[in-house]
Amino acid sequence: MxxxxxxxxxxxxxxxxxxxxxxxxxxxxxxxxxxxxxxxxxxxxxxxxxxxxVPPKDFFFPQSEKMFTYDISDPSWAITPVExxxxxxxxxxxxxxxxxxxxxxxxxxxxxxxxxxxxxxxxxxxxxxxxxxxxxxxxxxxxxxxxxxxxxxxxxxxxxxxxxxxxxxxxxxxxxxxxxxxxxxxxxxxxxxxxxxxxxxxxxKQLQISLEGVKEKLDNMFDHPIWDTESLRCIGCGTCTFFCPTCHCFDIVDFNNQSSVGYRYRCADSCQFANFTRAAGGHQPRPSKKERTRQRFMHKLRYFVDRYGDFGCVGCGRCLEKCPVNLDIAQIINKVKEVD
Structure with missing residues (x-):
């Protein structure tokens, strides 16, 4: 063209x-x-x-989005899709x-x-x-x-x-x-x-960061002590995930205000929150900041690659700028590369 x-x-x-x-x-x-x-x-x-x-992601994957309305007083449990x-x-x-x-x-x-x-x-x-x-x-x-x-x-x-x-x-x-x-x-x-x-x-003017060998190293770093050390700084605020243009976790909630008419909506969630993976019976597979910090960086640099063939980060730098404790993905990449 x-x-x-x-x-x-x-x-x-x-x-x-x-x-x-x-x-x-x-x-x-x-x-x-x-x-x-x-x-x-x-x-x-x-x-x-x-x-x-913040990225324009919100216009494709809003922070809060109504999915449909329903009326349980209707014999057919009528569901009305959102326009x-x-x-x-x-x-x-x-x-x-x-x-x-x-x-x-x-x-x-x-x-x-x-x-x-x-x-x-x-x-x-x-x-x-x-x-x-x-x-x-x-x-x-x-x-x-x-x-x-x-x-x-x-x-x-x-x-x-x-x-x-x-x-x-x-x-x-x-x-x-x-x-x-x-x-x-x-x-x-x-x-x-x-x-x-x-x-x-x-x-x-860009930061010069190389990803060479990072994915391969992370394949064998699930139990590495780096996650104990790096997670000490994290305060679990979720800032990194809500400013990130690729994070896509969400929760689904029904709301009816104690009436027969209600709606279902989904809202952005974060893997950095303590209740994100809590199961109905109370089991928590990621009980501490260590597991949650590990999940964030493993997902961006290893799991996303395994599943989709690409890294789950675009280098926009928002998490570098906005994390209140300077726990950012660029630092993690460099530290992973230094691991023997």
Missing amino acids: ANKSIKKDQVKNLLDKLAQSNQLIAPIQSEGITLFKPVKSGEGVVLDYQNAL GVPNRVLFGARPCDVKSILLLDKVFDAEFRDDYYLDKRNKTTIVALSCNDARHTCFCSAFGVSPGEAEGADILLTDLGDRYLAEVLTEKGEALVSSCANLFTDDDGKGPAAKEKAIAPAKD
Whole structure:
């Protein structure tokens, strides 16, 4: 598909037009924090940001989601499904967050298909945004993510100064460009070279972390004393999991307020919480912080690889920045590599 170009002064017009026929989700700033929010127009959308505080995962796998309502007074126990989402455009997602959505696909579009997730996924066109710079906590290249590539996106924009290079990657992306054809022009052929120059700082500033041999070492480290030592710092707050773009644990709850009419919902949960694995009879297979800390890092760096053939991390750096006790996956990777 041919590359396109869009001038920066036309981006707001593009967003305005997309918002007319789609739910538009884009990054905005609120009290100095960048967040993805549904917006009605391009007014207030910011694209000169490094990464959002929380990933756009919430628009595919919400922290809390109603699944269906029910009425047990009805002889048939009538169940009413929740209405799906409208067609949507996720605009401005960074490559690491787009990769995280591909990893969620492996979980929710596998042997057991999750219709709630897939409804949102299938109705969303993703316009990704290359990185021209990196935060001091970024290390996406360790997991095969490039600041200038976005497998899983439908369009990839790269800031070239006065314009964006628009790489059309899928039929969804082609349909979006066609619907706003008057705002795009054909690339002059210089875009790819200019792109490489534009994203070079993002490549150079990343933390240099190697995953070579980490999975193989973890295969034999289930009972290693490293988990006793590292878990001492953990306070079990779950911050790492709720900021993570790939964590996907959830609980399911029925609520009826002591009436015949109620609803079932699911809400995000965390393997770092003491009650997460507690069984109905009271048995707790992960009774201490040691087992829970081990589970988090084993899942990201070993179990996910065993099951899906990829690491369960994208190097976005949010856990490095937000963990209140500096217990982060980059440190664990380096310490595992040091184990004899």
